[in-house]
Amino acid sequence: MNYKNLDRLFNPKSIAMIGASATPVKWGFIVLLNILKEGFKGTVYPVNPKLKTILGLPCYPSLETIPGPVDLAIITTPAPTVSALIDECGRKGVSGVVVITSGFSETGPEGTRMEQEIVAKARGYGIHLVGPNTMGIFSADSNLHALMPPVVPLHGGISMFSQSGNVGVQMLYWGNNKGIGFNKLVSSGNEGDLKSEDYLSYFAEDKDTKVILAYLEGLEPHSKLYQVARQVCRKKPVLIFKGGRTETGGKAAASHSGALAVSSRVLRAAFRQAGIIELENSQGLIDCAKAFSAAPIPRGNRVGILTRGGGWGVITADSCEENGLVVPRLSDIIIERMNKILPPYWSHGNPVDMAAVITSEPYLECMEILAEWDEVDSVIALGGSIQSAMDFQNNVEGPKELKETLAFAREFAQEYTAQDDVVLEETRRLVEKTGKPIIVVTLGDYDNHKSDLMDHRVVSYPTPERAVRALKRMVEYRRFLDSPA
Amino acid sequence: MNYKNLDRLFNPKSIAMIGASATPVKWGFIVLLNILKEGFKGTVYPVNPKLKTILGLPCYPSLETIPGPVDLAIITTPAPTVSALIDECGRKGVSGVVVITSGFSETGPEGTRMEQEIVAKARGYGIHLVGPNTMGIFSADSNLHALMPPVVPLHGGISMFSQSGNVGVQMLYWGNNKGIGFNKLVSSGNEGDLKSEDYLSYFAEDKDTKVILAYLEGLEPHSKLYQVARQVCRKKPVLIFKGGRTETGGKAAASHSGALAVSSRVLRAAFRQAGIIELENSQGLIDCAKAFSAAPIPRGNRVGILTRGGGWGVITADSCEENGLVVPRLSDIIIERMNKILPPYWSHGNPVDMAAVITSEPYLECMEILAEWDEVDSVIALGGSIQSAMDFQNNVEGPKELKETLAFAREFAQEYTAQDDVVLEETRRLVEKTGKPIIVVTLGDYDNHKSDLMDHRVVSYPTPERAVRALKRMVEYRRFLDSPA
Numbered sequence: 001m002n003y004k005n006l007d008r009l010f011n012p013k014s015i016a017m018i019g020a021s022a023t024p025v026k027w028g029f030i031v032l033l034n035i036l037k038e039g040f041k042g043t044v045y046p047v048n049p050k051l052k053t054i055l056g057l058p059c060y061p062s063l064e065t066i067p068g069p070v071d072l073a074i075i076t077t078p079a080p081t082v083s084a085l086i087d088e089c090g091r092k093g094v095s096g097v098v099v100i101t102s103g104f105s106e107t108g109p110e111g112t113r114m115e116q117e118i119v120a121k122a123r124g125y126g127i128h129l130v131g132p133n134t135m136g137i138f139s140a141d142s143n144l145h146a147l148m149p150p151v152v153p154l155h156g157g158i159s160m161f162s163q164s165g166n167v168g169v170q171m172l173y174w175g176n177n178k179g180i181g182f183n184k185l186v187s188s189g190n191e192g193d194l195k196s197e198d199y200l201s202y203f204a205e206d207k208d209t210k211v212i213l214a215y216l217e218g219l220e221p222h223s224k225l226y227q228v229a230r231q232v233c234r235k236k237p238v239l240i241f242k243g244g245r246t247e248t249g250g251k252a253a254a255s256h257s258g259a260l261a262v263s264s265r266v267l268r269a270a271f272r273q274a275g276i277i278e279l280e281n282s283q284g285l286i287d288c289a290k291a292f293s294a295a296p297i298p299r300g301n302r303v304g305i306l307t308r309g310g311g312w313g314v315i316t317a318d319s320c321e322e323n324g325l326v327v328p329r330l331s332d333i334i335i336e337r338m339n340k341i342l343p344p345y346w347s348h349g350n351p352v353d354m355a356a357v358i359t360s361e362p363y364l365e366c367m368e369i370l371a372e373w374d375e376v377d378s379v380i381a382l383g384g385s386i387q388s389a390m391d392f393q394n395n396v397e398g399p400k401e402l403k404e405t406l407a408f409a410r411e412f413a414q415e416y417t418a419q420d421d422v423v424l425e426e427t428r429r430l431v432e433k434t435g436k437p438i439i440v441v442t443l444g445d446y447d448n449h450k451s452d453l454m455d456h457r458v459v460s461y462p463t464p465e466r467a468v469r470a471l472k473r474m475v476e477y478r479r480f481l482d483s484p485a
Numbered sequence: 486m487n488y489k490n491l492d493r494l495f496n497p498k499s500i501a502m503i504g505a506s507a508t509p510v511k512w513g514f515i516v517l518l519n520i521l522k523e524g525f526k527g528t529v530y531p532v533n534p535k536l537k538t539i540l541g542l543p544c545y546p547s548l549e550t551i552p553g554p555v556d557l558a559i560i561t562t563p564a565p566t567v568s569a570l571i572d573e574c575g576r577k578g579v580s581g582v583v584v585i586t587s588g589f590s591e592t593g594p595e596g597t598r599m600e601q602e603i604v605a606k607a608r609g610y611g612i613h614l615v616g617p618n619t620m621g622i623f624s625a626d627s628n629l630h631a632l633m634p635p636v637v638p639l640h641g642g643i644s645m646f647s648q649s650g651n652v653g654v655q656m657l658y659w660g661n662n663k664g665i666g667f668n669k670l671v672s673s674g675n676e677g678d679l680k681s682e683d684y685l686s687y688f689a690e691d692k693d694t695k696v697i698l699a700y701l702e703g704l705e706p707h708s709k710l711y712q713v714a715r716q717v718c719r720k721k722p723v724l725i726f727k728g729g730r731t732e733t734g735g736k737a738a739a740s741h742s743g744a745l746a747v748s749s750r751v752l753r754a755a756f757r758q759a760g761i762i763e764l765e766n767s768q769g770l771i772d773c774a775k776a777f778s779a780a781p782i783p784r785g786n787r788v789g790i791l792t793r794g795g796g797w798g799v800i801t802a803d804s805c806e807e808n809g810l811v812v813p814r815l816s817d818i819i820i821e822r823m824n825k826i827l828p829p830y831w832s833h834g835n836p837v838d839m840a841a842v843i844t845s846e847p848y849l850e851c852m853e854i855l856a857e858w859d860e861v862d863s864v865i866a867l868g869g870s871i872q873s874a875m876d877f878q879n880n881v882e883g884p885k886e887l888k889e890t891l892a893f894a895r896e897f898a899q900e901y902t903a904q905d906d907v908v909l910e911e912t913r914r915l916v917e918k919t920g921k922p923i924i925v926v927t928l929g930d931y932d933n934h935k936s937d938l939m940d941h942r943v944v945s946y947p948t949p950e951r952a953v954r955a956l957k958r959m960v961e962y963r964r965f966l967d968s969p970a
Contacts, residue, residue, distance in 0.1 A: 014798020024897075039881045107830065150894075166797020170928055217799060223542055243796060248812045249803030252795070255832045281950040282800060310737070311649020313726060314702060315767060318734030327733045345592065347740045352745075396524045399541020406522055410634075412509075443655055465766040 004194070006202040009096030009128050010139040010184055012071030013042040015146070016063055016094070018085055019076035019101075020046030020054050027100060028076040029054075031136060031146055038145040038152060045070065063088045072096045074146050079103035079114055082132070090125030097122060098146060099132035105190050106133055119192040134189030135165025138172070140182065141208060146215050147185075156181015156291050157210030161188050161199035164243065167215040167282070174286045179453035180293065183208045197225040204232040207416035211293045212238045213285065217253040219267070226270050233275030234485060237292045237477050240276050242267065242283040275480040277473050284469060287461065291470035292477075295437035295459045301475045303468075304328045305351035308358060308383040312443065313351030316380055316464040322348070323472040327351070328375050341365050360419040364426045367412075371434045377475075379438040380467050383428065408414040424456035431458075437474065439467040489679070491687040494581030494613050495624040495669055498527040498554030500631070501548055501579070503570055504586075505531030505539050506563035512585060513561040514539075516621060516631055523630040523637060530555065549572045557581045559621070559631050564588035564599055567617070571603050575610030582607060583631060584617035590675050591618055604677040619674030620650025623657070625667065632670075634733060639939075641666015642695030643778050646673050646684035649728065652700040652767070659771045664938035665778065668693045682710040689717040691719065696778045697723045698770065702738040704752070711755050717818060718760030722777045722962050725761050726770040727752065760965040762958050766843060776955035777962075780922035780944045783862040786960045787811045788953075789855035790836035792867040793843060797834030797928065801865055801949040808957040813834070813860050845904040849911050856919045863959075864923040865952050866912065876900050909941035916943075922959065924952040 015035065021028035028048075035044055036055060046054045051062040060066050063073065063085075073094045075085055079101050089097055089280055104115035115132060122129040130137060136147040140155040148165070153172040158181065162168030165187035175182055182205070186199055196216060203209045208247050212232070219225060232238055244253035245264045271278045277292075279285045307313035320327050330338070330350050338352060341362045349355035371379050396402070424440070431438050440460035442449060452460040461467045500520065506513035514535075520529055521540060531539045545551050548558065548570075558579045560570055564586050575584055589600035600617060606616040612630040615622060621632040633650065640659040643666065647653030650672035657707050660667055669691070671684055681701060688694045697717070704710060729738035730749045756763045762777075764770045764835040764846070788810050792798035805812050815835050823837060826847045832838035837851055853970055856864050881887070909925070925945035927934060937945040946952045 024894075032895065033887075033890060036883060036887055037881050039883075055890055056886035102830075135540075150898075162793065162796075164799070166794030167796040167800070173928075215796065217796070243799040243803060246803045246806035248806040249799050252799045252802040252812075252832070252834070252836050252838075255795075255834055255838070281804070282948045283950065306603070309649065309651030310740075311647075311652040311700065311702070312655075314649070314728040314734050314737045315652070317729060317737040318731045319766070321731035321733040327737075345587075347737070349737070350742055351737050352735075353740070396522050398521060398524075401538070401541035402518075402521050405518060405540055409509075409518065413635075443658075463767045465768065 003201050003205065004128060004198050005205075006096070006128060006194075006198070008071050010094065010137065010144070012140040012144070013326055014045065014068060014070050014072070015040065015144075016045045016047050016060075016066060016070045016073045018047045018063065018073055020048045020051075020059060021076075022051055022054050026076070027148060030150070031074060031076060031100065031148060034145045034147055034150050037150075038143050040144055041142045042071075043068065063094075066092070070094050072098065074098045074100065076100045079111065079132070081112065082118050083121065086121040086125070086127065087286065089127055090121065094127060096128045096130070096131040098134060098137055099189070100134055100136055100148065101131075102133040104132040105192065105244050115190060115192045131189035131194035131214070132184060132192055135169060137187070137188035138182070138185040140184065147187075147470045152176070153185070154179065154181035156183060156293060157208065158182045158213055158289055159184040159203045159206065159209040159211075160213035160215075161186050161196055161203070162215040163188055163191070163196070163217045164215055165189070167243075169287070170282075171213065171286060175289070177449040177450060178286065178290060180290050186435070193222075195225075197223065197228045200225060200232055200238070201228050204228075204235055210236065211289065212236055213289055214238070214240045215243065215285075216240060217243045225332060226274050229271075229274035229276050233480060235374070238276050239279060239285060239288050239292065239473075240271060241272055241279045241282060275477075277477055279473070283466070287466050287471050288471050290453065291437070291439070291459050291474060293458060294453060295439065296431065296435050296475070297474050297478050297481070298437050298471065299478065300377040302328050302376045302378075303471065304373060304376035304379045306363070306367055306379060306381045307351050307353050308354070310347070310353045311380050312441075312464060313347070314351045316382060316441075316468065317351055319465045319468040323468050325468065325472060325475065330372075333373065334369060334373055337369050338366060360423050364423060367427065367438065368430055371430045371436055371438055376436070376469055378436050380441060380464060380471070381438055381445055382441045382464060421456070424452055424458045428456050437471065441467050488686050488690065489613060489683050490690075491581070491613060491679075491683070492836065493556045494615070495583065495622065495629070496593065496627040497629070499530065499552060499553060499555050499557070500527065500629075501523065501530045501532050501545075501555045501558045501738055503532045503548065503558055505533045505536075505544060506561075507536055507539050511561070512633060515635070516559060516585065516633060519630045519632055519635050522635075523628050525629055526627045527556075528553065542885070548577045550577070551577070555579050557583065559583045559585065561585045564596065564617070567603050568599065568606065571606040571610070571612070574612055575606065579612060581613045583615040583619060583622055584674070585619055585621055585633065586616075587618040589677065590615040598678045601673060607678055612647070614678035615671060617677055620654060620672035621673070623667070623670040624668040625669065632672075637661070638670070639664065639666035641668060641682075641778060642693065643667045643698055643774055644669040644688045644691065644694040644696075645698035645700075646671050646688070647700040648673055648676070648681070649700055649759045650674070650704045654768075656698065656771060657913060658776070662935065663771065663775060664935040665771070665775050672734070675856045680708075680710075682708065682713045685710060685717055685723070686713050689713075689720055696774065697721055698774055699723070699725045700728065700770075701725060702728045711759050714756075714759035716759050718965065723761050724764060724770060724773050724777065724958075725756060726764045726767060742886050760962075762962055770953070772951050772960050773953050775938065776922070776924070776944050776959060779938060779942060780924065780959070781916065781920050782959050782963050782966070783922050783956065784807060787813050787863075788956065789858060789861035790867070791848070791852055791855055792836050792838050792865060793848070794868065795832070795838045795840070797867050797926075797949060798832070801926075801953065802836055804950045804953040810953065810957060810960065816858075816860065818852060819858055822854050823851060845908050849908060852912065852923065853915055856915045856921055856923055857881035861921070863921050863956055865926060865949060865956070866923055867926045867949060868928055906941070909937055909943045912943050913941050922956065924956060926952050954965045
């Protein structure tokens with residue numbers, strides 16, 4: 001394995017921004033602004049021969065005039081200027097270059113020639129090159145936001161490489177919205193020099209990366225990615241979403257990133273063999289990013305289902321069977337224990353349908369019994385968070401007694417909603433105690449569940465089917481881990 | 486077709502609440518409170534021999550002591566008391582009864598006997614009976630909220646019958662959250678008297694119902710639902726989500742609603758033959774409820790894709806092909822027209838990848854060209870709403886110039902975000918002008934898109950795959966409408 005250490009690329013001590021601009025619509029201005037506004041931990045040197053200062057920083061006419069060493073150069077100047085700049089980088093001893101500039105191999109033969117030239121030069125100097133035609137890189141540890149869009153990601157244990165800048169950046173936005181934190185992102189662009197497998201093997205070695213995410217469009221027929229993945233997946237989960245799976249999508253990908261079409265079936269088999277978790281859609285990618293980064297991998301495929309309402313239990317059970325998860329029959333001992341907690345008309349089975357018991361104490365007692373039961377490997381807890389389930393906000397005309405009662409009901413609803421926090425805290429405690437994932441399905445108002453994850457470190461989804469699909473992927477990963485290497 | 490007119494049931498002029506209670510934990514109190522707080526348009530008569538007033542209303546010792554006529558009786562008293570109450574309802578000339586009380590056929594032989602007795606009596610009196618074991622009914626026109634949970638739905642054109650009260654009510658909550666309005670909901674409970682097919686044929690005739698939603702768990706082997714549906718689906722879309730599709734789910738359903746298992750494959754074929762749109766999961770049900778109630782049905786399966794970023798175009802194209810939608814090649818004329826608007830490096834194909842053009846004017850011009858092109862039947866517009874895509878909120882230490890620039894960028898971002906409203910308004914205008922659905926994919930922060938629908942009547946989703954799946958269902962429905970009856 002031809003491992004490339006990209007530490008200095010992702011965590012440089014100093015950056016030269018070549019093409020730094022004072023014109024707000026230029027990328028050389030926007031990327032610089034994004035770097036500065038997030039407080040990059042090292043030194044930033046804007047480079048532009050026409051300016052004395054940019055955004056209050058001294059501006060340098062060229063790389064060689066910069067007084068100290070430069071670890072990383074970011075280039076936004078037009079394609080024909082890049083080749084000479086790589087030479088300058090070589091002379092300056094730069095170790096990494098991010099070529100944001102487009103107009104290379106994605107545009108035709110002349111672009112391809114230029115790309116080959118800059119890549120050959122970079123390799124000659126021992127420079128690692130990201131792109132060209134990239135949206136940039138992000139790294140949490142050094143507060144490096146060398147990205148075209150002004151996204152400010154949450155920090156966490158996920159690192160991603162993406163053959164589409166937009167898709168990669170969108171994952172950061174969704175992560176923000178759902179409480180999911182990232183450690184690194186690289187938009188790999190045309191992958192002239194550094195390729196997906198290089199990022200993959202670097203993330204595998206990187207101690208701050210716990211889960212690896214990827215969006216791919218094209219893979220060269222004999223890509224090293226598979227053989228790299230086979231070793232990486234034993235250490236960390238690798239979640240991949242592949243664009244260009246169909247003829248229609250493949251054609252679009254060819255015009256977009258020049259990606260070569262490889263038969264979807266062949267690809268899928270190779271992914272599976274390598275232990276890669278391939279997601280079927282973009283929602284699945286972010287949903288699984290959440291589960292893999294914040295919940296333990298279950299030991300097997302047996303699920304205990306806890307529900308406050310019968311219909312949702314049925315829907316969850318269906319989804320489990322359709323996704324290869326098993327919903328085991330409750331043992332007599334478990335039934336006896338539940339009998340002591342629940343009214344006589346509970347389901348007496350798995351799903352454990354509490355049948356209209358809505359207080360939190362019996363809910364948590366049942367959750368504990370299920371989670372500790374040695375015949376299940378995970379628990380799906382429906383209605384664990386019941387925010388906004390009680391709407392007493394309406395103001396109506398009516399007798400004084402009605403108004404007073406509504407005021408009381410509103411207070412009660414507020415107190416009741418506060419139970420959510422207790423349930424989530426206890427859920428987290430049970431996950432830690434049992435080592436089993438407990439996936440909460442809120443069925444509540446919001447699709448985002450940011451606070452469940454950020455405030456309580458509990459993985460939750462708005463529907464049981466999304467919980468089941470995430471769990472299915474974790475079970476697949478467990479199976480891979482348990483298979484002979 | 487044995488059509489039952491349920492107008493007086495759903496829009497009664499007067500209600501008797503039998504079992505009305507002053508004890509806050511009793512359903513006879515909670516349901517009454519829900520009815521009163523939403524301002525039911527008719528008269529409400531609480532019935533309880535032990536009380537003089539409830540919530541400021543005079544309370545009656547029995548049905549017969551109520552001075553005026555009673556259209557609808559709602560019963561929450563224990564199961565053994567219901568039979569005698571049905572006799573009272575018969576003598577009073579009540580036309581509908583909602584039996585919220587549980588403890589009937591879902592509990593065993595004695596419950597089944599009691600259920601048969603109350604149903605036989607009700608039918609003898611010509612009373613329509615909802616339930617027993619129901620969570621109640623909602624009707625927008627009369628502001629009737631005779632439901633156990635205090636949900637306050639948005640009003641709109643969707644009516645739903647549900648064999649699970651929890652699932653039905655959840656759709657109202659999600660509707661609230663996503664801007665989707667309902668006209669009627671009935672939790673059909675054990676369906677002792679009124680069955681799913683009765684609600685279906687009533688909703689078919691009901692002028693205020695535009696789209697029919699259902700959650701089903703059990704269907705009798707020779708249910709009339711199929712033959713009813715065959716006629717209804719020609720008039721209005723019927724969207725069904727079926728629980729108990731698998732052995733595991735079927736077992737859970739049997740313990741929950743006593744539903745009989747019918748082979749899933751047989752059922753699915755029968756649904757399709759009848760023209761019913763069967764959804765595969767709960768998210769699909771609410772997503773399609775939105776599309777069918779707020780967008781025109783496309784004339785065919787040809788989709789124009791407009792995107793601001795290549796990767797998302799690829800993902801959308803893949804999803805289209807995987808779901809039987811066609812992404813036609815752009816004609817030379819269309820390409821020429823786009824050339825006049827877009828920079829030279831746009832994709833020159835469908836998906837129309839604008840390639841980093843982020844202003845709204847060219848976006849809207851391209852959308853209009855695509856929507857008016859007679860070789861597409863619908864448009865998926867990615868990134869039409871870009872709320873919060875620009876995060877300039879961070880405050881950093883740094884030079885004065887940086888701080889001033891950030892203040893300016895924040896202002897710019899706000900102005901820029903305001904473009905969303907212009908894009909959505911124009912989108913709606915184009916839908917009206919062309920009669921084609923234009924489905925927006927926001928890719929933005931929020932999963933809910935309430936304001937897109939409520940303020941602009943534009944159907945939007947957070948991911949392209951969800952847009953494609955909703956569109957696929959509409960295309961299926963078009964195919965059914967175009968097939969010989």
